[in-house]
Every structure is written in structure tokens, then in C-alpha cells.
Amino acid sequence: MIDQIKTKAKELLKTKKVDIVIGYKKASDRIGAIPAFIDKEGDIDKLIWDGYCVYNLSNYLKDFPGKKIGIVTKGCDAKSMTVLLQENQLKREDIFIIGIECSGIVDEKRKGGDIAYDERCKGCKPATPPIYDVLIKEEEKKQAPRLEQDPYESVRKLETKSIEEKFKFWQDEFSRCIRCYACRQICPLCYCPRCVAEQTQPAWFSKAVSVEGNFSWNVNRAMHLAGRCIDCGECERACPVGIPLRDINKKIEKDVKELFSYEAGVDTEQKPLFSSFDKNDPEDFIK
Amino acid sequence: MSEWEPKIVGFLCNWCSYAGADLAGTSRLEYPPNIRIIRLPCSGRVNPLFILKCLSNGADGVLISGCHIGDCHYSEGNFYARRRFAVLKKLLEYLGIDPRRFQMSWVSASEGDKWARLVTELVEEIKQAGPNKDFVRKND
Ligand code: SF4
Ligand code: SF4
Ligand code: SF4
Ligand code: FES
Numbered sequence: 001m002i003d004q005i006k007t008k009a010k011e012l013l014k015t016k017k018v019d020i021v022i023g024y025k026k027a028s029d030r031i032g033a034i035p036a037f038i039d040k041e042g043d044i045d046k047l048i049w050d051g052y053c054v055y056n057l058s059n060y061l062k063d064f065p066g067k068k069i070g071i072v073t074k075g076c077d078a079k080s081m082t083v084l085l086q087e088n089q090l091k092r093e094d095i096f097i098i099g100i101e102c103s104g105i106v107d108e109k110r111k112g113g114d115i116a117y118d119e120r121c122k123g124c125k126p127a128t129p130p131i132y133d134v135l136i137k138e139e140e141k142k143q144a145p146r147l148e149q150d151p152y153e154s155v156r157k158l159e160t161k162s163i164e165e166k167f168k169f170w171q172d173e174f175s176r177c178i179r180c181y182a183c184r185q186i187c188p189l190c191y192c193p194r195c196v197a198e199q200t201q202p203a204w205f206s207k208a209v210s211v212e213g214n215f216s217w218n219v220n221r222a223m224h225l226a227g228r229c230i231d232c233g234e235c236e237r238a239c240p241v242g243i244p245l246r247d248i249n250k251k252i253e254k255d256v257k258e259l260f261s262y263e264a265g266v267d268t269e270q271k272p273l274f275s276s277f278d279k280n281d282p283e284d285f286i287k
Numbered sequence: 288m289s290e291w292e293p294k295i296v297g298f299l300c301n302w303c304s305y306a307g308a309d310l311a312g313t314s315r316l317e318y319p320p321n322i323r324i325i326r327l328p329c330s331g332r333v334n335p336l337f338i339l340k341c342l343s344n345g346a347d348g349v350l351i352s353g354c355h356i357g358d359c360h361y362s363e364g365n366f367y368a369r370r371r372f373a374v375l376k377k378l379l380e381y382l383g384i385d386p387r388r389f390q391m392s393w394v395s396a397s398e399g400d401k402w403a404r405l406v407t408e409l410v411e412e413i414k415q416a417g418p419n420k421d422f423v424r425k426n427d
Contacts, residue, residue: 159381167383167421196336204336205343212343212422216336219378223335226374248378255377260370277366283356285376286369287392287405 001100002049004136005072008098009044018070018096022060024053035060047072051106054118056080056232059188061090069095074102076120078129079230079265080188085131086268087228089191099132120233120246123151130266154244155251174214176241179207183221183235183245189228196220222248227256227273230265293347293413295322295406298337300330300364303354303395310399318403319410322350329353331364335375338389343422348388348413352405355393365393387416 025036033052104121206213330353
């Protein structure tokens, strides 16, 4: 598999089809994988592919304006590219997608230990990228148990709690937020040149670590990803204090599916959720 | 408890709900004075951040009110608002905010009576929900 990736990368660079190939290379701990930005044929051998290739590389596409990019792409990463295309943040002709038929990535917290598929891979539908220019297949099928599990299990569990319990649960979680914005930086779809979190006129919420500031930031982030988040799970992985951000993202994903039959990142022609509407959208909550 | 009176912020579109509230006033309909109205061009102008700002600064309730579907002055503003706030409403509840604190309504320019009734009911509901102490600012 990695040989096929390297061959394709070499061909793309050699024929000048792309200026740079974004893929994965070994991290300094010799276990994990980090993004690799390859613009010389000589560096191609650094490329790797294994279960530690967790980063959603589509986050880096915006860093090379005007360049043609070849990019190693898992199923979930291709979905965020689909959203970027919908939102006119990318030109399809500027990227060459080296699609990987992903068989799931490893739970990073168990680095070096047993192979355990990450939560986000369970129930991941297109393990095969919805868009690609070339598809590289996994030789052995060692797929994570997909679809068997209800992807909204933990959301449903939280939904049944009382309003007080929910408030307490989330306040306990949010109280640890240090407002580092790692969740935003790692997200391929949080690309605003100036985030509202940094805005001062008006300052929409406190920048200090505070009850209201932490709450408002987290609600704001979630709302800005509504109908856009493709559940790559990177925000939750990046959060240094372990706030279960996927439980918020998935809640919105579930509601949006139920209310508007809308799913993010499946179709480049689809209009963004909040830039479209249906005349018959539900309004039983409106008086 | 009897002295506490809820504070409610209302975001009203200029063309229908604001006019409806105005009509309630000129018709001398009585309704509780707990609502502070902010006039906006359209319900589609309301950003979820407005709601967060109100709730986190101690408002006991927030109301968005616009034209009925089909009547929006800008044709489509309330369609967008309806989608956006259907999502926010569910999210806030999921995060533990009493759903009574955030509500939405369509009130036309001729529905002064509906406006008066709506505010009366809203105030009653929010009285039951009690004061919003969720976001007492601690360090700022
Ligand atoms: S919000 Fe999180 S899970 Fe969703 S796309 Fe962004 S990083 Fe991925
Ligand atoms: S949180 Fe919102 S404003 Fe900030 S970068 Fe993400 S999408 Fe943009
Ligand atoms: S990564 Fe975690 S701690 Fe940092 S701002 Fe996001 S939620 Fe808060
Ligand atoms: S003008 Fe009233 S909702 Fe748009």
C-alpha cells in the first residue's frame, strides 16, 4: 500500500502535476505519525501509511494558496474536503486526491499498546473516500467493526438525563476548558481568518476562562460546525483536557439528520445547511 | 420569590413582530412589562451569539419573533432563522439550558392580541423556570 502511495507521489511531483504532496511521516517518538509536506522527489521515502495516520490532512490545504497539491486522504478527510469544496474554499482542479481505502485508525491514547480502533472509526460509513482521483486499496481487510454499533449511543444516553444533570455534566466538562483553541486549530472547517473568539468589537463572550466564556465558546464552536462537521474527531483528539467534543458534534449531526435529512460532506453540489432551507422545515417549536 | 421579576430580551423583526407589539401598545392591550425589545430588520438577522450573550449575561429568557412563513419582508429571512434556531434550541437543551428560556414565535403586524397573549404566557413560563443563575460571571 505504501509503495503505491510513494509511486503515485513520485509521478505527481515528477510530471509537475502537483507542487507538493501532503502525507504522513513518522513522528520523533518513532510510533506516531505526523503530517509530511513533500516537495522534492528525494523526500518521498519519508512517507508512511499505518494506523497512526490520524491527522485530518485537509486542514493544511489552505496553507498553500496558489499551489497544486497532492494529498493522501482517508474517508473522513475526504468528507471535509467535500465541505471545503461546497464552501468554495478549494478548487477541485488544484488538488489531486490520493484516496485511501481506510481500515480504521488506532486509538492514540493506547499508543504502542494493543491495536484498538478509535471511537470515531466505529460507524464510519465511507471508509472509502467519497471523492478521489486515485484509490489505493487496503490489502487485508482488517476493518474496524462498522455500522453494527449505534453511532449516537452516547448522545442518546446524555439526552435521557434531566436538564439539571445535563447542565452539571457539561459544566464539569467545560470547567476544564483552558481556551487554548486547539479544537479550532486542528479542525479543517474552522478556517476563518479571524475567529469570533478573538473578536473584540464586539466581544461576544469573555476570553477569560470563565463559566459563561467557556460555555459560549463551546456552543459557538459547535454551532459554527453545524451541518459541516464530518466527525473526523480531530477536535476531541486535540483537546488537551479531554472534553468530549464529539458528543456535542454528534448531537448536532443527529438532529440535523432528523430535522432536515441533511448529512455533511457527502455531496460537493449540496448547499451548506444554513445557506439553504426547505419550505417544510419543522417548526413545532415556534409559537 | 414574589419580588423577583424575570428579565426577557426580545429580538423582533421590524416589519411584522415589532409592528405587532406596537399595535398591542396602541390598542392599549395590557401585558407584563418584563420584555426588553431589540428591533432588527429581520428574524434572519439574529445570530446565535446574540442568544448566548443574553443568557450568559443573566437574561432569564430570550425570544425571537418574526413574520409568519411566507410574509418575511426579505422573502426568505425567516426560513433561514427557522433552521438555525431549531438546531440551537436542541443544542442548548442538550447542554442543560432550560428550554423555556429560549423561544421563538411568528407574530404579524396585525396580531397585537397574539403578542400580548404570547408575552403573558412567556413571562409565566419563565417565572416557573426561575431566575437564570447559570452564568453568574465569576472572573472577567
Ligand atoms: S469539528 Fe471536530 S470532528 Fe468536526 S470536522 Fe472539525 S475537527 Fe473534525
Ligand atoms: S469557531 Fe467559528 S469563527 Fe472561529 S474559526 Fe471556527 S468557524 Fe470560524
Ligand atoms: S481544545 Fe479543549 S481546552 Fe482547548 S479550547 Fe477547545 S475545548 Fe477548550
Ligand atoms: S422581515 Fe420579519 S422575519 Fe424577515
